[in-house]
Amino acid sequence: FSSMFQSIAGKANLEKSDLEPALKALKDRLMTKNVTAMEEALVRILTPRRSIDILRDVHAAKEQRKPYVVVFVGVNGVGKSTNLAKVAYWLLEHDVKVMMAACDTFRSGAVEQLRTHARRLEIPIFEKGYEKDPAVVAKEAIQEASRNGSDVVLVDTAGRMQDNEPLMRALSKLIYLNNPDLVLFVGEALVGNDAVDQLSKFNQKLADLSTSPTPRLIDGILLTKFDTIDDKVGAALSMVYISGAPVMFVGCGQSYTDLKKLNVKSIVKTLLK
Amino acid sequence: MVLAQLGGSISRALQQMSNATIIDEKVLNDCLNEITRALLQSDVQFKLVRDMQTNIKKIVNLDDLAAGHNKRRIIQQAVFNELCKILDPGKPAFAPKKGKASVVMFVGLQGSGKTTTCTKYAFYHQKKGWKPALVCADTFRAGAFDQLKQNATKAKIPFYGSYMESDPVKIAVEGVDRFRKENCDLIIVDTSGRHKQEAALFEEMRQVSEATKPDLVIFVMDSSIGQAAFDQAQAFKQSVAVGAVIITKMDGHAKGGGALSAVAATKSPVIFIGTGEHMDEFEVFDVKPFVSRLLGMGDISGFMDK
Ligand SMILES: Nc1nc2c(ncn2[C@@H]2O[C@H](COP(=O)(O)OP(=O)(O)OP(=O)(O)O)[C@@H](O)[C@H]2O)c(=O)[nH]1
Ligand SMILES: Nc1nc2c(ncn2[C@@H]2O[C@H](COP(=O)(O)OP(=O)(O)OP(=O)(O)O)[C@@H](O)[C@H]2O)c(=O)[nH]1
Ligand SMILES: [Mg+2]
Ligand SMILES: [Mg+2]
Numbered sequence: 001f002s003s004m005f006q007s008i009a010g011k012a013n014l015e016k017s018d019l020e021p022a023l024k025a026l027k028d029r030l031m032t033k034n035v036t037a038m039e040e041a042l043v044r045i046l047t048p049r050r051s052i053d054i055l056r057d058v059h060a061a062k063e064q065r066k067p068y069v070v071v072f073v074g075v076n077g078v079g080k081s082t083n084l085a086k087v088a089y090w091l092l093e094h095d096v097k098v099m100m101a102a103c104d105t106f107r108s109g110a111v112e113q114l115r116t117h118a119r120r121l122e123i124p125i126f127e128k129g130y131e132k133d134p135a136v137v138a139k140e141a142i143q144e145a146s147r148n149g150s151d152v153v154l155v156d157t158a159g160r161m162q163d164n165e166p167l168m169r170a171l172s173k174l175i176y177l178n179n180p181d182l183v184l185f186v187g188e189a190l191v192g193n194d195a196v197d198q199l200s201k202f203n204q205k206l207a208d209l210s211t212s213p214t215p216r217l218i219d220g221i222l223l224t225k226f227d228t229i230d231d232k233v234g235a236a237l238s239m240v241y242i243s244g245a246p247v248m249f250v251g252c253g254q255s256y257t258d259l260k261k262l263n264v265k266s267i268v269k270t271l272l273k
Numbered sequence: 274m275v276l277a278q279l280g281g282s283i284s285r286a287l288q289q290m291s292n293a294t295i296i297d298e299k300v301l302n303d304c305l306n307e308i309t310r311a312l313l314q315s316d317v318q319f320k321l322v323r324d325m326q327t328n329i330k331k332i333v334n335l336d337d338l339a340a341g342h343n344k345r346r347i348i349q350q351a352v353f354n355e356l357c358k359i360l361d362p363g364k365p366a367f368a369p370k371k372g373k374a375s376v377v378m379f380v381g382l383q384g385s386g387k388t389t390t391c392t393k394y395a396f397y398h399q400k401k402g403w404k405p406a407l408v409c410a411d412t413f414r415a416g417a418f419d420q421l422k423q424n425a426t427k428a429k430i431p432f433y434g435s436y437m438e439s440d441p442v443k444i445a446v447e448g449v450d451r452f453r454k455e456n457c458d459l460i461i462v463d464t465s466g467r468h469k470q471e472a473a474l475f476e477e478m479r480q481v482s483e484a485t486k487p488d489l490v491i492f493v494m495d496s497s498i499g500q501a502a503f504d505q506a507q508a509f510k511q512s513v514a515v516g517a518v519i520i521t522k523m524d525g526h527a528k529g530g531g532a533l534s535a536v537a538a539t540k541s542p543v544i545f546i547g548t549g550e551h552m553d554e555f556e557v558f559d560v561k562p563f564v565s566r567l568l569g570m571g572d573i574s575g576f577m578d579k
């Protein structure tokens with residue numbers, strides 16, 4: 001029945017109404033069976049093709065004596081810095097040594113924001129203030145992490161619009177220069193039809209503007225503000241479905257513990273409600 | 274600006290209708306369906322779009338119309354008026370007066386652009402000869418005071434805040450009092466981001482409002498917001514007296530349909546839009562030119578104030 005879903009694959013944003021015809025067909029077919037079968041089918045379709053096990057990869061990097069580097073990217077105000085701090089907390093819980101790199105050298109208060117989180121979590125932070133080239137700050141941070149024996153470096157970057165060419169070029173440079181282990185796209189669940197454009201343009205720009213013949217793209221997604229949308233899970237779904245990149249974490253609040261794994265099952269339940 | 278894209282598809286729909294020699298029920302329906310689709314893709318709330326469609330159908334009674342060129346004109350005007358109606362709640366926002374102290378409080382969802390917009394708003398008025406001041410009543414977000422302080426310093430605008438105090442109500446009251454004494458005529462209070470699902474956060478906002486008695490509460494909304502826009506905006510309106518809306522990040526790709534939802538939900542006009550991260554990337558919002566641009570209409574004079 002995957003062909004039924006072809007029709008919605010090209011859609012900018014997936015909402016309940018989009019799924020309805022497909023669901024109806026599916027329902028008819030499964031009428032003789034049971035609802036669980038339908039749920040299972042949707043879950044399978046929405047489960048990303050790739051999966052990443054951060055903790056396993058962190059340990060592998062550690063064996064090779066090099067820090068595992070995660071770069072957080074995304075448009076303005078979606079929750080990059082806050083959720084970077086949540087990921088730091090999560091890593092600490094798993095006995096991983098974490099360091100932060102303050103590479104948003106543009107937005108007022110960005111460095112102090114990250115510094116505050118580092119202080120609260122009692123972890124080191126590498127910062128060079130404002131107006132420095134973030135690509136270079138990241139490079140120095142990773143060198144510092146190698147020296148001080150950190151297992152992971154979490155790199156914060158400035159928010160930028162996906163169509164802003166100079167800023168996307170700068171991000172591409174940061175990624176090219178530092179070849180991180182994980183490029184994490186941070187998107188907010190509040191977003192509407194722009195969700196897919198954000199994600200696909202970030203990928204496209206990273207590819208087009210890279211000076212490398214084999215450019216790095218988005219490896220995974222962190223979806224924030226899940227606590228603000230009630231049952232309007234369309235954006236979330238579209239991102240998973242269109243990009244094929246796994247949703248590695250879901251942010252569902254403003255404190256350090258508000259970080260979860262995506263529960264595809266419960267999203268499907270919301271859709272079928 | 275990307276709004277042109279929405280305008281593009283709407284004007285295409287109208288154009289197609291114009292091309293049809295006779296305008297019957299089907300042509301009208303096709304046209305309205307096309308417009309509906311464009312609006313939904315721009316994140317305008319589903320119910321708003323449906324109501325608009327119903328309204329237009331009510332206004333445009335095909336049987337009642339005489340044959341000839343008038344029909345198109347009437348349909349186009351109906352679409353124009355309906356869009357204006359959504360964006361124009363009827364009464365203008367409170368307008369602060371230069372030289373007379375006004376308190377303006379900024380509220381909105383997390384990360385919508387409040388702090389940035391506070392400075393833009395202050396800077397805009399300062400250039401026009403006002404004496405604005407900024408109060409940071411966000412004691413929650415890490416680095417919030419530093420952010421406001423750095424922005425204010427850049428714009429040479431006096432500011433008030435605290436690294437130690439955790440009660441936003443206390444800071445807000447102290448800041449407003451201080452700047453009243455210093456004869457500032459535009460006292461701007463920045464608050465933390467919040468959402469309707471957390472009652473305690475809304476209660477805190479209500480308290481800040483009660484204590485500072487703002488002359489105007491501005492709801493700041495991100496142009497990329499989806500279908501959650503209406504419910505969130507409405508919830509803010511139910512807790513504090515939202516009197517105006519500012520839509521941010523219009524330099525992005527989003528079509529800003531949430532703006533229509535925010536106006537409908539708060540019954541308050543959009544007064545400014547944010548078009549970039551820098552202090553001067555800020556524009557006055559005006560409904561009719563906005564809608565005519567939305568519809569891709571060059572000459573709008575014929576459609577206005579019929
Ligand atoms: N409700 C809710 N708020 C969140 C969540 N994640 C982040 N926030 C809030 O969203 C706002 C913006 O978060 P930041 O981390 O500063 O966002 P950012 O993407 O780093 O922003 P820029 O660096 O300015 O582009 C803050 O008020 C956060 O507390 C979440 O999962 N739920
Ligand atoms: N491109 C663009 N970015 C904007 C605009 N307005 C604000 N921003 C950016 O959006 C992000 C969030 O802005 P803030 O002013 O911190 O948002 P806030 O509502 O105060 O956030 P909280 O206090 O955490 O709720 C920052 O990166 C701003 O630079 C705009 O008009 N265009
Ligand atoms: Mg940030
Ligand atoms: Mg703020």
